[in-house]
Amino acid sequence: MLYIGIDLGTSSVKLLLMDAAGNVKNIVSREYPLYFPNPGWSEQKPEDWYKETMQGLKELLEGFPKEEVAGISFGGQMHGLVILDDKDEVIRPAILWNDGRTTEECDYLNNEIGKETLSEYTANISFTGFTAPKILWVKNKEPENFARIKKIMLPKDYLAYKLTGEHCTDVSDASGMLLLDVKNRCWSKEMCEICGITTDMLPKLYESYECVGTVLPEIAKELGLSENVKVAAGAGDNAAAAVATGTVGDGKCNISLGTSGTIFISSAKFGVDKHNALHAFCDANGAYHLMGCMLSAASCNKWWMDEIIGTKDYKKEQEAITKLGENHVYYLPYLMGERSPYNNPNARATFIGMTMDTTRADMTQAVLEGVAFALRDSFEVAKTLGIPIERTKICGGGAKSPLWKKIIANVLNIKVDVLETEEGPSLGGAMLAAVACGEYKNVESAAAAIVKVVDTVEPDPELAAKYEARYQQFKNIYPACKDLFDKII
Template identity: 75%
Template sequence: MYYIGVDLGTSAVKLLLMEESGKICNIVSKEYPLFFPHPGWSEQNPEDWFTQSVEGMKELTEGIDRSQVAGIGFGGQMHGLVTLDKDDNVIRPAILWNDGRSQKETEYLNNEIGKDKLSQYTANIAFAGFTAPKILWMKKNEPEKFAQIAKIMLPKDYLAYRLSGSFCTDVSDASGMLLLDVKNRCWSKEMMEICDVKEEQLPKLYESWEVVGTLKPEVAKELGFSADVKVVAGAGDNAAAAVGTGTVGDGQCNISLGTSGTIFISSKNFGVDENNALHSFCHADGSYHLMGCMLSAASCNKWWAEEILQTKDFAAEQAPIQKLGENNVFFLPYLMGERSPHNNPDARGVFFGMSMDTTRADMTQAVLEGVAFGLRDSLEVARKLGIKIDRTKICGGGAKSPLWKKIIANVMNLKVDVLEVEEGPSMGGAMLAAVGCGAYPDVETIGKKMAHVVDTVEPEEELVAKYEERYQKFKKLYPTLKPLF
């Protein structure tokens, strides 16, 4: 049987076709536009997600026996606000995870409702990217549209709804809405009251591997699939990527160097750090995870190379970098503001420490190191909770760079395990579909079976010591500059 994983990203939907054994048969990507109607705003048209996903699935399954497709699972960009009216029409374009318009609402939640209460209700505090502040923004700024809301959903759940008719979400993605009581895996009555939302406007909650329905007959017909194809709830992109990399069970770690950067730590037990610097979310394997999220990671390197240096040859820019741990130039990677651990949408990117002998390579190196230092900030919070991590998996576009992996290993003093297949959320979505269809007993089993480590980058004692000294300097820069942002 075949399983389809749908990774609904910010710039494109990536679809993956997997056999039960884990063999990847095909991968297809379909792009769609991103709209910035005002500075700091970020929107998409949900219809684009659906049409491109359907077209992508047709392309993905060309030349195979489509009657053998058994299930579809998702990984999706988190936190986006999708609203439908009573007739299932989309009320307004989706407000995305990287949209910063809800700063006032975020401040209201953190300062007037209070971080302690939010943490008690949801295990998290408010961030501008989360869904609840967006709902409050819509209530205040678009009251007529707010009054029309019959259904509130997240981006990947819109796809599940269009494909199966099931109004659903999963607990990992719902954790990022600031509406879920994460510890008890149910909607928070207090948060619903604060946001003026009724439970019937929110989707039914599922675990990530649970079947939410089957394909609508007309969709099955268009795709050439059986109408018995199971649609599985899926997970938020980071939890889905963690499944895809085998970061399941207790005490596993995964670092993602994508557009944003994350450090993801799986845990059997629910836990919250006292400052809520890390997100405390439900995991797609039925347990919990802690996550630090930087808003700009590989996107910092992309910006530096493509916009400033005007090149797309990343490898050539990194080739002259030889002296690790000795760079006098520092880079603060806050091009889109920052989430973990600073929670400051006003933070900005900074180069520090240049002199007349600073080279182009020094600047490039500083960008790579700045992202690694930023991720270490979150790792330090986890370590203060008593979580002991000595190794991590790595995924995302930035993980293709051998140099960047070496920097990460030594800045964080972790063994970095490189996987044979690294397809992130799309692979995780297909694996969740396989569990939902009964091909595997649970998420932990399939995660451990399919994540094949082919290389490990070991930290080097001398380099770790050099980077320790650099990190101590780096971590003084943000608090010093904070009043100026």
Template identity: 70%
Template sequence: MFYIGIDLGTSAVKLLLMDEEGGIHKIVSREYPIFFPKSGWSEQNPEDWLDAAIDGIKELTADCKKELVAGIGFGGQMHGLVALDQNDQVIRPAILWNDGRTGEETDYLNREIGKEKLSECTANIAFAGFTAPKLLWMKKHEPEKFAKIEKIMLPKDYLAYRLSGVFCTDVSDASGMLLMDVKNRKWSREMMEICQIRESQLPRLYESYEVVGTLVPAFARELGLPETVKIVAGAGDNAAAAIGTGTVGEGRCNISLGTSGTIFISSKTFGVDANNALHSFAHADGHYHLMGCMLSAGSCNKWWNEAILRTKDFVKEQEQIKKLGENQVFYLPYLMGERSPHNDPNVRAAFLGMSMDTAREDMTLAVLEGVAFGLRDSLEVARSLGVPITRTKICGGGARSPLWRKIIANVLNLKVDVLESEEGPALGGAMLAAVGCGVYKDVESITQKLVKVTDTVEPEPELVAKYEERYRRFREMYPAVKGLYR
């Protein structure tokens, strides 16, 4: 039997066809536009997602026996607000995870409602990218559209709804809405009252591996797939990627270098850090996780190479870098503001320490190091909780760079495990579909069988010491510049 994983990313949808032994038979992707109508705003059209996904499934299954496709699971960009009216029409373009328009609403929630109250209700505080502040923004600035809302959903759940007809979400993705009581895995009545929404406007909550329904007849006919294909709830992109990398159970770590950057720590028990610097979310394995999220990671490298250097040959740019740990140029990786651990949507990126002898490769290296230092900021919060992390998996487009993997291993002083198959949320979505279809008894079982480590990057004591000194300098820079962006 075959299982489809759909990763609804920020710039493209990636689709993967997997058999029950974990063999990957085909991968396709389809891009779609992202719109920036104002500075700091970020939107997409949900219909573009659906069109791209349907077109991608057709190509994905073109050469396989379609009657053997048993299930579809999802990973997807988190936090985005998709609002439908009573006729299931999209009311406005989806407001995405990296949209920064909700500064006032975020301040209201954190200051007026209070961080302590928010943490008590949801295990988290308000961040500009979360869904609840977007609802408050819409209520204030688009009251007529807000009044029309009948269904509130997340990006991947729009695909699940259209494919299955079931209004659903999963607990890992819903954790990032600031509307869910994470500890008890249910919607928070207090947050619904604060946002002036009804529970009927929110989807039913499922575990990530649970079947929500089957493929609706219209799409089954269009795709040539059986109506018996099971639609599985799936997970937020980082939780889905964690499944694909085997980051489940107690004290496992995964670093994702995608458009955004995350450090993801799985746990069998619920926990929250005192300052809510890390997100405390439900995990796709039925347990919990802590996560630090940088808004710009791989996007920093893409911006530097494509927009500034005007090249797409990332490999060639990194080949010029010969020496690590001695760069005098620093880069603050805050192109879209920052989430963890600063929670500052207004701060922006900067280069510091340039001089007359600064070279092109110094700037390129500074970008890679700046992202690694930003990830270390979140790792330090986890370490302050007594979490004993000594190694991590790594995934995402940036993880293909041997140089970046080496920098991360030494900046964070962690062993970095490289995987045989690094396909991120799409693989995680397919694995969740296989669990939902009953091929494996639980998430931990499938990860134990399918996830294989092929190489480990070991930190080097001398380089770790050099980066320790540089990280101390990096930590002084955000406090020094944040006042410039108020």
């Protein structure tokens, strides 16, 4: 049988076709626009997601036996607010995960409702990217739209609705809404009251590997599929990527170098970092995970290469970098503000340390190292919880760079396992579909059968020591700049 994974990303939707053994048969990507109506705002049109997904499905299946497709599932950009009216029509463009407009609402939630109260209700505090403050923003700034809300959903769930007619979500993605009682895997009635909504406005909750329905007859006809094709709930992009990298079970780690950057640590038990610097979420395996999320990771390198240097030859630029651990230039990777561990939408990207002998290669190296140092910020929080992490998997577009993997291995001073297939959330979605269809007993057995490590990047003691000294300098830069960031916004 064949299984489809749909990764609804920020810049494009990536669709993957996988057979029962986990072999990738085809991959298709379709781009759609990203809108910035005001500085710090970030929106997309859900209709664009659906249009490009349907076109992508047609391209994906061309030349393959469509009758063998048994299941579809998702990985998706988290936290985005999609609101529908009583006719299930989209009310306004979706407000995305990297949107920073909700500073006032976050201040209200964290300071007036209180961080301790939020943590008690949801295991997390409010961040500007989360869904609950977006709901409050619509309530405060667009009351006419707020009054029309019948259903609230997340980006990938809009696709699930369009394919099945079901209003559904999964617990991993819902964990990032600040509306879920994460420990008990149910909606928080208290948070709904705070946001002025009711639980019936929210979609039905599922585990990521559970079937939410089958494709609608008209969808099946348009795509040439059986009406018996099952659709599983899927997972937030990082939880789906964790499935694809085999980061399921207790104490395993994955780093994702996508548009955003994350460090993901799976845990059999529920736990909360006392400062809420890391997110405490449900995972796609029926358990929990801790996650540190930085808003700009590989996107920092893309910005530097495309917009500043003006080149698409990323590999050539990195070939000029030869002196690791000795760079005197530092870069704070806060192009869209920052989430973990600082929770500061006013933070900004910053270069510091340039001199007359600074080269283009130094600047490029600083960008790569700055992302690695920022990942370590979250890594350090995890270590304070007593979680021993000796190795990590890695995925995402940035993981295709051998140099960046070497930098990360030495900045974090851990082994970095390289996978045979680095397809991230799209592969994770296909694996969840296979579990939903009974191809595998559970997510762990699917990961054990499908995920293969083909190389390990080991830290070099001498280089790791150099980066240790550099990190000790790096971690002083944000505190020194924090007040300035607040003043220049």
